[in-house]
Amino acid sequence: MECHTDASVVDSKVRVDHVTGEVELVSMVVDEKEYHASAHGGEDFYCIDCHADLEDSEGEHYPNLQPVDCVTFCHDDPAATFLEGSHASLMQEKGVQLPTCKYCHTGQKSKMNTPRADNLEHRGDTIEKCGGCHEAYYRSYRNNLHGQVTAMGYVGLDIATCVDCHGQHTILNSTNQESTLGAENAKETCGKCHPGAGNSFVKHVAHPGYKDVGYYKSALVALKNIRKDPGEIKAIVKSPQTLLTVLFLAYVGLLVVTFAQFGTHMLFSWLGSILDDRKENESDHG
Structure with a gap:
């Protein structure tokens, strides 16, 4: 770490993303404070634990290291459960290359600083990351209480983001009985934040459209x-969505009618006062 915390010793390098093929300029300088606050910043964690091809090097090393393999030695269980989820199966079915861990687990300032799961900035980023693909659900999420609170900048552990409801790695379609929001599991999932959540509670419209x-x-x-x-x-x-929509349209309609009547009343009152003033002026001059 001695070299990579000194900007006068290390610089940036051009790198090709081995998944997307995009060319990017990556700084090799490590912010020590940010790194130690990250998931890999513990005292018992060393550079060589991720960068295995540094094992026999001392001092200056070969610049083009191999991409970090998160799966083989450390995170094989999360990777295996991810492959069981809907994302992986659908992407494989369509011939789309699966994302790396860093696609979701990346810091705001640097890809090197993998955030902790409970990091508040990471929780906020997760919503935006999911919303990048699920645009309609992102918009409807912003219409419910959870999304309205997070939109104001609060992403604490007591307010639900996408992964709190849909799971982290084994994300399944809600129609799947094994899903965290399947008929058998929805009460348990909602009950983590809402103790006593029953059958009627889990029928609420989580994504109002x-x-x-x-x-x-x-x-x-x-x-x-x-x-x-x-x-x-x-x-x-x-669908419960229909009842919610009818109530919303009735509410908006009531507001429109109320303010239209109020505006019409004010308009005629204003015109009446003008006519009264004109009559008074005419009688005074008469």
């Missing part, structure tokens, strides 16, 4: 195709 134009477009398409596929519109009608 009433503010998303896409939700209304999909409902309109289902309505147009009602003869071809009546099951789709039936599913929409039975």
Whole structure:
């Protein structure tokens, strides 16, 4: 670490990401304070534990080290559970290269500083990282209480982010019974923050779509195709999302009518006062 904390000794280097193929300029300077606050910054952890090809080197070493292998020696269990999840299976099915650990586990200032799981900045970054792919769910998350609180900058352990509900590595579709939000597990998952969460509690709409134009477009398409596929519109009608949407539209409609009446009343009152003033002026001059 003696060399890599001194900017006069080490510089930046051009590196090609072995997954994305992107060329990037990476600083080789390590912020010692940031590093020790990271997941790998403990006293019993050394550079060679990750950079295995440094084993026989002393002092200045070969500059082009191999990419760090997070899986083989240390994180084989999380990697195995990730491969069991929906992300890995879907990406493999579509022929998309699986992401490395660093895709999700990367520090704000440097990829070298892997944040701890309970790091608040990391929890906030996780929401944005998930939202980069799941845009519609990101928008609907921002419409519920969890998302509104985190949007204000609070990402404490007592407010849910994506991984708190959907799991960390073995993320499964909520329709899967083994999912953290499956019928058998939802009460336990919600109960971590909401003790006593029962059957009615877990039926709440976690991703309200009433503010998303896409939700209304999909409902309109289902309505147009009602003869071809009546099951789709039936599913929409039975969904708790529909009741929430009706209540939202009724609420907005009530506000519009109320303020429209208020505005109309004020307009006519203003016009009436102008006419009264004009009549008074005419009578005074008469």
